[in-house]
Amino acid sequence: MTAYPTSAPTDGQASSATSDIAMTIEEATEVVARVQANVEHVIDGKSAEIRTALVVLLAEGHLLIEDVPGVGKTMLAKALAKSVHSTVSRIQFTPDLLPSDVTGISVYNQVDGRFEFKPGAVFANIVIGDEINRASPKTQSALLECMEERQVTVDGSTYPLPTPFTVVATQNPIEMEGTYALPEAQRDRFMARISMGYPDETAELRMLSSRNEANPLQALEPVLSTAGLRRVIATVHHVYVAEAVKQYAVHIVRATREHPDIRLGGSPRSTLQLVRAAKALALVSGRDFVLPDDIDALVLPVLGHRVVPTGRALGQHQYADQLVAGILAGIVENTPVPVPGR
């Protein structure tokens, strides 16, 4: 992957947006709000997380949901997939899962006398990768390659993945036997990471009564077609990013590289993704231009999982996530917003 465009809608990338007709911002915002409302039927009191998930979907990124078991990671991924009328597949990662289970395999068809490609689970618009850190590194990298290339190459033949293509992976933060934590390079492939967090008391109570009858997921109806989703994504490309905001994003990412408590700062890819996500967020918020506030809101989800604190800084903190969140908040606070024309 070389570069994502930051504002130009046309480029040679895997994006399908070029062929899709953009909507007006108002239409797109309205559509996205409908999807969000739909997902919130299932997951209560988590609108910020749902919005980030939608932003990643619209920015054509991949989402990593990291949290303890049982807080609704998979539920979010499924609800998101179900709200959009698209193909969904789910891979439950286990240590014995093979790369070919993910990508697909060429099988000899005795009738035709030819090798025939059996697509793997990855051939879907939305791929839910459950407990991705339980798979062996080999299998992990097979998936991550697909994420990056948006295509599968088996036995010399290349099969493009459908568009849109989004992987929603969940990861269990507690290390257990037989888990293989994603290395930095692979975490970098995910546009954003969110944590679900525990629901608040009222949300948890409501959940008890709503789950009493049936799994609400069953009742969920798609509110957006794949084509519709593609059009919204195309609209995101038209969101304007001012020079000042670009500078702001670059300043923030550069600051992570220079920060003394950070061993590994944000990559150039993260800068690209930060701006792309900000464009999607602007659209979700009903704007056709990006505000520095959009960047601010996305710094933690986009950079949080990429930034690696120094061992010494970590030694002082019980929770690495809190440390990173603190550092990033400090950077945001100390980075001035360039004011155009001054």
Added chain:
Amino acid sequence: MSTQAPPRPSASRPSGDSGGGRGSSSSRPADRSVSDHSRFVRRVRATTLWPLTLALVALFLVAISGLAPVIEGIDWWFEPALVGIVVLVGAQIIRLLGAPRWVASVGAAVIWLASIVTLFAAGDSILFVIPTPASIDTISSLANAGAASINSQATPATLDIGIQFLLVVGAGLFAVLFDVVAFTGRMPAVVGVPVIGLAIVPGIFTGDIDLWSFSLCAVFYVLVLWADAGARRLARRSFGSVAAVGAAAIVVALIATLNVPGFNGASLVPSTGGVRIGGGVSPLIDLGKDLRQPGTSEAFRYSTTSQDRQYFRLLTLDQFDGTTWSSSNSDRTERNDDDTVIDIPGLGPDIATTEATTRVQIETMESPWLPVPFPSTEVSDLRGTWMWDVEGLTLSSRISSTRDQTYTATSQNIEPTPEQLAEASAGFPEDVSRFLDLPDDVPGTIRDAADQATEGDTTAYERAVDLQQYFRSGDFLYSESAPVDEGYDGDGFDVIAQFLEKKSGYCVHYASAMAIMARLEGIPARVSLGYLPGTRSGASGDEISYSVSSDDLHSWPELYFEGVGWVPFEPTPSRGEVPDYAIPESTSSTSSAAPVDPQQQNGQQSTPTPSATTPADTSVAESADDATPPATAPLLALLLLLLAAIPGTVRGVRRRLRLGRLRSGAASADVAWLEISETARDLGLSVSDAATPRQIVESLSAEVPFAPLESARLTQLLEAVERLRFAGDRVAGPPEGVSLEQATTTVLDALARSRPTGRRILATALPASVLTPSARRERTPADAH
């Protein structure tokens, strides 16, 4: 965006150290990572502090140069300058090493102390900087020498090692203060206060401000502000603001320093009414200092049965060595008890005396000499051990103090007639003839003046009256400051010779001159130090109460007439009152009985205020408080008021211009936004300029209860400014709501209404946006990380 993450061990494995090892190790175990980062930030920021440091150095050099009028020559300047530079630059270097600002200030203090040791006690110190007990001894003796030197010298002082030491110590302390205020306190504007304080020091001594040095300080002060603004990335856009801050801060500093003791007419040290006499080498010079000391305080109160106004005496000076009048520590002393009665020396049996009892009450005045009416013969109810000088009829104590004493003095007021004085014989007892001693080198001017004044006189009495008349004839002016200004303060021959030429001085000069001249004319004479009778404060029965203030300090000559004894005279024009017997015959015919109304007598002050003068004197005599001449005071006040009005005016004009441009459509939403955020800051609402417009709206909404309409206007403005700044050339829809100007006015009103009246007035008079543009934190990534 996400909620708190649960505990989780780190999943990261070491990879390439792209951090480049920026964070060097820190010794503080807690929050080490944070401290590393902040140290790095500090190091980067410290480099941006160079301009401010250098500006402070420049201001420092200018400020200490302001002391020039007080010290002779220019040699004194170099060491204090060096120490100041070393302290300020040293602290900056410590900051460059990444130390927190307060550490740098502590370092500055250490550098200060070390340089004192190096300069003055290097020989006794380890490695030239670490003091040893021996070097501490050296330093403390230097300090004493300096203090003594200051006490004994008039301005401009001759530079000696003691004064040099005090200068270096003071200047270094000053530099440390600069550093603490400007860097640790982050208030570079406040350095104006000590600077102006220093600039007026010569004023305290010489009575006026050197406007040149003052203006120079002001210029460099503005430079400091500018450098500070530059350090905060402000210089380009707000020179006007900086100038306004400069002007305003000078006003504030002036107001502050005018309220500081020493310049505002109050005493430098909390005044106790105590006297310095005896502290220095020359009692008369000390008296001059006490007189010139700004402010007055009550020295003591008394009520007396005397119908005459009594002079109170502290000390008698009977020896003159050509440079100084001093007291020959006579061994003719007697310990005072309640029943001790002292004879009045030389008093003839025919001389009429009136006994008076005087009850004196002293509160805070401290002196080793007791103020007693002359000539007192008995003093009772004193606490402590007091010794009479039976010749001068004064009381002193080595160990007791006058503080809180209440005592009764019985005095025999002598009332010799002119005839009795005229008949006094020319011979003197053995022990009186020493009051004629003078060094041989009497300047001709003094001798000539004495001879001229007494030409044709036959008796000692005539000569004495003529000498007094010589001074009181109107040729001489009373001035406490002229001798100091023109460099002839004191009581030596040279000084008196100059005084006789310039014909301007204060009691010390008159008393000393008349005593010298009397001795030249063969009349035994001495100088007494004490207080004028003071101000009448009431009467009950036959007792009259008076209050004596520190301004009533006085000195006068006493002449000896055989058969009469010691007789005081009053040569000082416009001060004190001339005794009946000393009034020239032409005017004394009617006043021999009761000189109750002293105003009749030539040029004497009226009873209620000793410092007030009769019209005849007003034209010629300078008032005691001439540090701020009366004519300039209202002018200065006006100037201050005008200066104080600058910030508010600047702000008001700015607002009107902005609203005008908004109305005419010449200005964009940015201007409206600037006006709103500045107004919010003026009103003390927490607005950080590093925040995005949206964050500002959020924090404003949290503090200000906006009505829905106002909220809508604010949102309208917010969207306009966001679109302007970040939407590029994308065309906005048709403008919603009202005009920008109307929306701005609505929001401004809402902001103002939400604050208490006092805050609003403050915002109008002293707007923060004009006074402290430094609060605008427009940072670049360079100083943010």
